Amino acid sequence: MNDILATIILTTLLILLLIAGVVIVIFIANRRHTQQQISIAQMQVDYEKELRTVEQEVQEEVLLNVSRELHDNIGQLLTVMHMQMEQEKLQKPEVINPMSGTLQDTIQQVRMLGRSLNNEWLEQNGLTGIINNEVSRLRQLDRLKIHWNHDNLEPKLEKDQRVMVFRMFQEIINNALKHSGAENIYIELKGSDGFYLTVKDDGNGFDTDEIKATGKGSGLRNMEKRASLSHIDFEMIAAKGKGSTFILKIKKG
Amino acid sequence: MYYLLWALPGKIFAIIIGFIYLRKLPLAYRLILLQVVLAISAELYGRQLAKYSVHNAWVFNIYNLSDLILTGTVAGLLLGKVKYASIAYYLVAIMCIFWSIEVYVYGIHHLASLFFTGSCIVLALLYIWLLYSKLLFTKKILKEPVFWLSISVILYFGCCLPYFGLYNYLIAHEYVIAKKLMNINRVLNFLRYPLIGVCFIIAAKKYDRITQTGN
Numbered sequence: 177m178n179d180i181l182a183t184i185i186l187t188t189l190l191i192l193l194l195i196a197g198v199v200i201v202i203f204i205a206n207r208r209h210t211q212q213q214i215s216i217a218q219m220q221v222d223y224e225k226e227l228r229t230v231e232q233e234v235q236e237e238v239l240l241n242v243s244r245e246l247h248d249n250i251g252q253l254l255t256v257m258h259m260q261m262e263q264e265k266l267q268k269p270e271v272i273n274p275m276s277g278t279l280q281d282t283i284q285q286v287r288m289l290g291r292s293l294n295n296e297w298l299e300q301n302g303l304t305g306i307i308n309n310e311v312s313r314l315r316q317l318d319r320l321k322i323h324w325n326h327d328n329l330e331p332k333l334e335k336d337q338r339v340m341v342f343r344m345f346q347e348i349i350n351n352a353l354k355h356s357g358a359e360n361i362y363i364e365l366k367g368s369d370g371f372y373l374t375v376k377d378d379g380n381g382f383d384t385d386e387i388k389a390t391g392k393g394s395g396l397r398n399m400e401k402r403a404s405l406s407h408i409d410f411e412m413i414a415a416k417g418k419g420s421t422f423i424l425k426i427k428k429g
Numbered sequence: 430m431y432y433l434l435w436a437l438p439g440k441i442f443a444i445i446i447g448f449i450y451l452r453k454l455p456l457a458y459r460l461i462l463l464q465v466v467l468a469i470s471a472e473l474y475g476r477q478l479a480k481y482s483v484h485n486a487w488v489f490n491i492y493n494l495s496d497l498i499l500t501g502t503v504a505g506l507l508l509g510k511v512k513y514a515s516i517a518y519y520l521v522a523i524m525c526i527f528w529s530i531e532v533y534v535y536g537i538h539h540l541a542s543l544f545f546t547g548s549c550i551v552l553a554l555l556y557i558w559l560l561y562s563k564l565l566f567t568k569k570i571l572k573e574p575v576f577w578l579s580i581s582v583i584l585y586f587g588c589c590l591p592y593f594g595l596y597n598y599l600i601a602h603e604y605v606i607a608k609k610l611m612n613i614n615r616v617l618n619f620l621r622y623p624l625i626g627v628c629f630i631i632a633a634k635k636y637d638r639i640t641q642t643g644n
Contacts, residue, residue: 180599181606187591188613195587199580202560206570213568 228405236295236339243294246286254283281316288313292346295339302330303338307345307365314361319353321360329367333426340406341373341424344399348422351395352377358419370426371408378419384412435615439622440469446626450633457506458632461578461625464499467492468622487537494528497521497548500582504555507575508562520551542596549586549593556582574632581624585617 258279265272291297291309298306304326311324333341352358356379366372387393396412403410403424414420447454447462454462471492478485498521505517524547531541556579563575570576592610599607 180595180603181609184591184595184606184610185613188588191587191590192584195583198557198583199560202565203570205565206567209566210568 225405228401232336232340232402232405235343239293240295243290243297246290246293251283251286251290254279254286258283285313285316288316295342298338298342299335303333303342304328304330304365304367306342307363310346310349311363314349320358323360323362325363326365327368331365331367331371331373331426333371337371337406337408340402341371341408344402344410344424345373345375347395347399348375352379352420355382356380356420371424372426373424374421376419376421381414381416381418381420383416384414436472436618437469439619439626440465440472443622443626443629444469446629450629453633453637454629455632455636457503458574458578458629460499460503460506462629464496465622465625467495467499484538486540490528490532490537490541493541493545493548494525497524497528497552500552501548501555503578504552504559507559507578513558513562517555520555524548524551540596540600542593545596546590546594549590553583553587553590556586572631572635574628574635577624577628577631581621581628584624585621588617589614 258276261272261276261279265276288309292306292313297309301309307326308324311322314320314322331338331341349361352361352375356377358377358379360378362374362376364372364374364376382393387396400410407426409423409425411423411425412420413423443465444462447458447465451459451462471488475485475488475492478488501517501521501524505514505521508514508517524544527547528541528544531544535541559575560579560583564570564573564579567573592613596607599610
């Protein structure tokens with residue numbers, strides 16, 4: 177009698193142990209699979225980062241080449257043309273003088289454009305210097321009023337961060353010129369608290385949610401990715417009819 | 430009375446939870462709720478018949494068949510893939526034929542323990558398979574209603590197997606032991622239905638969120 181009782185109880189316990197074993201095996205397999213998924217996701221993030229870095233390097237290389245071409249080739253040709261005009265000035269001053277002035281402005285514009293594309297110039301003059309150069313160039317275009325304000329302190333940024341920030345700044349300004357219909361752009365750069373840059377315009381603005389939902393604004397998404405890659409905080413405040421503000425600052429911690 | 434104390438609380442808990450979240454539960458979990466309602470009804474009616482010394486094995490024979498059909502169908506529904514679901518439905522159909530034969534041969538007043546043993550094996554294997562196919566690649570395994578349902582079914586039917594496999598033999602030859610071993614069923618009953626209650630809560634939350642977000 178006791179044998180039957182013991183056998184049934186033991187068999188039941190054995191089955192219970194088997195069930196526990198199956199559940200534990202499934203748990204372990206599940207944990208392993210989850211960890212594998214996490215490492216695959218991490219690898220994808222790393223790959224994307226690497227890809228963006230290479231993209232950025234290639235872009236900077238291309239811009240550097242264009243900048244050198246502008247300076248060494250087109251700039252030289254324009255300078256030679258200017259010198260020839262100066263020689264002709266004495267004979268026909270009333271014709272040559274206005275042309276010479278325009279040519280002088282063109283040389284100046286080409287030089288500034290060359291600088292803004294050249295990150296070596298950015299290294300020599302810092303972020304404040306190159307934004308100053310960009311502001312002068314934009315003011316000469318005379319398409320909108322630029323309000324430029326800085327505290328004369330060079331932001332504490334790494335080389336790559338400086339290049340990235342400047343390219344983002346150019347993208348923001350370019351967007352404002354092309355799409356915003358703004359009359360004023362307010363630029364503020366502070367180096368006192370590490371780094372803080374705001375670019376604000378009084379244009380048409382846009383609906384950030386709508387842009388994200390419709391999949392438009394690849395430039396904006398690109399900026400967000402670039403900022404994240406460089407450990408920069410990128411904030412975008414915009415509403416239809418209320419202009420837009422872009423804030424770039426150094427990530428704390 | 431002592432028996433009902435073990436058998437009823439878990440079922441009542443599962444039924445209350447099931448009816449609270451009834452609207453949010455998908456079909457599979459509603460069928461499980463129906464199974465719990467049938468279980469409590471069979472339990473109470475069977476006890477009532479036993480109280481007046483009337484044969485009650487037929488009640489449990491019918492209930493065991495309904496348990497197999499409902500729990501097996503739910504396994505098929507949750508497995509999802511037509512091929513796997515078909516296997517589950519075929520197994521349930523085969524077991525139904527087996528039930529008919531056993532009841533025809535031994536009569537309705539004889540507990541169909543061979544059928545019950547077979548259905549224990551079928552259901553335990555189906556739910557182990559369900560656990561493996563559905564939850565192996567899921568991130569938060571404890572937040573899946575299938576996990577709690579599978580554990581309740583595997584635990585109950587897996588551990589019932591040795592006792593109910595020998596039930597008729599024990600009743601005929603070792604009645605005292607059969608009575609003593611009934612405690613296994615009581616404990617398993619006590620565990621099975623609260624787990625189903627937990628499964629209802631998680632399922633309701635999960636499917637309500639899916640309906641709201643459309644994901």
